[in-house]
Amino acid sequence: MLELRHIHKQFGSRALLRDLSLRIAAGEIVALLGPSGCGKSTLLKMVAGLEPADQGSVWFNGQDITQQPPERRGFALMFQDFALFPHLNVLDNVAFGLVEQRLPRAQARQQASAMLGRFGLAAQAQQQVWTLSGGEQQRVALARALITAPRALLLDEPFSALDAELRQSLRDEFRQHIAAAGMATLLVTHDEQEARAMASRAVRLQDGQLQPLW
Ligand SMILES: Nc1ncnc2c1ncn2[C@@H]1O[C@H](COP(=O)(O)OP(=O)(O)OP(=O)(O)O)[C@@H](O)[C@H]1O
Ligand SMILES: [Mg+2]
Missing domain, CATH: 3.40.50.300 (P-loop containing nucleotide triphosphate hydrolases)
Structure with a gap:
């Protein structure tokens, strides 16, 4: 509650x-x-x-x-303007919250990869976020918000x-x-x-x- x-x-x-x-x-x-x-x-x-x-x-x-x-x-907050990290690729944007929680990077990336799959973004995992369309960026932000449960x-x-x-x-x-x-x-x-x-x-x-x- x-x-x-x-x-x-x-x-x-x-x-x-x-x-x-x-x-x-x-x-x-x-x-x-x-x-x-x-x-x-x-x-x-x-x-x-x-x-x-x-x-x-x-x-x-x-x-x-x-x-x-x-x-x-x-808690997870997803901002109006997504606020993705421009210096990280898609996979590491999503993995970020887990790395912050001190999960080993390889494991964090594995979970992030699964989450990207659920959001239809598996093919974009290695792209820089600024190369994505607006809708794709929004999905990355959603995946990033959910990854830490x-x-x-x-x-x-x-x-x-x-x-x-x-x-x-x-x-x-x-x-x-x-x-x-x-x-x-x-x-x-x-x-x-x-x-x-x-x-x-x-x-x-x-x-x-x-x-x-x-
Ligand atoms: N740190 C701040 N200092 C001064 N005023 C602020 C600050 N943060 C927000 N405001 C003002 O408070 C009001 C509410 O802002 P807020 O962003 O919460 O609106 P909103 O309901 O989310 O609007 P929108 O639907 O356009 O996103 C605005 O007038 C904004 O300029
Ligand atoms: Mg607002």
């Missing part, structure tokens, strides 16, 4: 998040919708531990993790650069993976259809607060 309790966040004179609370069960996908600039990405970064809250707390499985640094939370998954518009067919197949792949792995998942999307295809519940962020949509 991932939980936000009474979160407040202020940038200058603007209160971006006001007394905001949210609970996401293990294996549950909650969609987060809302107008551009309303604070969706900021909220995701707060859960990841990259952006401190002014007030309130973040909890995981009954433990207060508000002060925990990102690397200790065991995170406890929670934070996705910021993860399927936006994909064509309709690929989007559909990746949505299905993700839904299954999330349910099987029991990850609490927060999915930011502008696309209500995507929210309905992926999530069991949706909330709208507006004027700093969450309203239940369905």
